[in-house]
Amino acid sequence: MLLLGLLLPAVAAIGYPMRRRIYAMAGASFISPLPPPAERKASFTYRPAIDPFAVPLLGLSGGGASATARVFTLIALEELGNTALVVIPRPDATVLFGLAEDDLLDETGANLFIPGNLDAALAYMETELAIRRNTGTTGAPRLLLVADGGTETDRIEELQGRHPEEFAAVLLGDWPGESASVDEDGLVQAPPALAAALPERLPAMSRTEARDRLNAAAQRHQHRPRRPRRRQPQPPSPQSPILSAQAPHSP
Template sequence: MPDEEDEAPAGFGYRPVLDPFALRATGLSGSGAVSTARVLALTALDEHGDDSLVVVPRPDATVLFGLAEDELLDDDTDGLFIPGNLDAALAYLETELAIRENTGVTQARRLLLVADCTQEADRIHALLARHPGGVSAILLGPWSGDTATIDDNGLVDAPPGLASGLPDRVPALSRVEARDRLLAALARHRETKKPSRRRSSPRRP
């Protein structure tokens, strides 16, 4: 009889059946939106950190994980990039994707933006349209594209375009717990991998 207890440990106590990179853009709204964004960002780091880069502007890193302004300033933090604001995050993504396009890079690290899109929704739309498949986005705030609504209990109400990329329910994740899990995930990456260059670093086979 199989031992049901003999399973690989989950990255953070719960292993969501979702892929943050599955959809081009996932808008999140409702009282559980921020918690869901935390889960998606941590899933990207836990499950895909060896071949992806999660970009979270500093203000959003504070909201999602409670990071101070001077935390994780190390440029070699593998799998995570925290630019000063959304403008800087988009400037990085625009430059990186243009370099890949101009040099013919096809096997590069996957890119995920996790941010409040306020003031930059049109720019994000343009970036996604210009580089289909080049970057995914988890977006809080007034996103005009497909948006899932998550309530206090984590129940997801998503349009057909998003339903396939989200579970029916996403357990709540507090900022304190998310911060602990973020730091633990980054520590694991440091222990198991050599730092990789952020710009146009190839995806590992």
């Protein structure tokens, strides 16, 4: 009996850890496993920003073409700052923005030039771009033409071919090149290569709102030079050999 009393505590001590393991295993079998963590699905909501220079020559048609041209014009003026100069003939400015003949004359703004017609607009751009190339000008604002191409489509394409990185055009009317159709709700339909450079939907822009924003943008820049300054030839100094050869000899 004495020996049995000494052995029982030892057996109990040895069996305690085993009982704990048995209870732990039995309890775990009744516990439902944790649900797997929910997988997070990636959401791709990015759309390309509206860049007026994304397509070098962009033709627009459809019920939302005019609103799209307004949007491109205002983005260039409001968001691109001094890196862009918008050239829009006055007939197109009248149709798109409702400008009167004496509104926003060409000396008003720094980043906006409104010549009398498309021929004058193209003549200015041809001269300006040629001067930049001949003088090696760098960092000048890119030119954005917003107009109805009319009968000058060949002239516009030739100018773009000579200066592919220096100007872009948003063209209304019949355009033989790349063209996008925009409906009244702003939905864009275009060939795949062209659609990749444009958002799926463009915001609407009424003519009244666009005119107010155009006036505000022009006033913000009215104290700056209107157009890139051209390098003027300096008059020869009195010591110039040209003047010395032409100057009459004193008696």
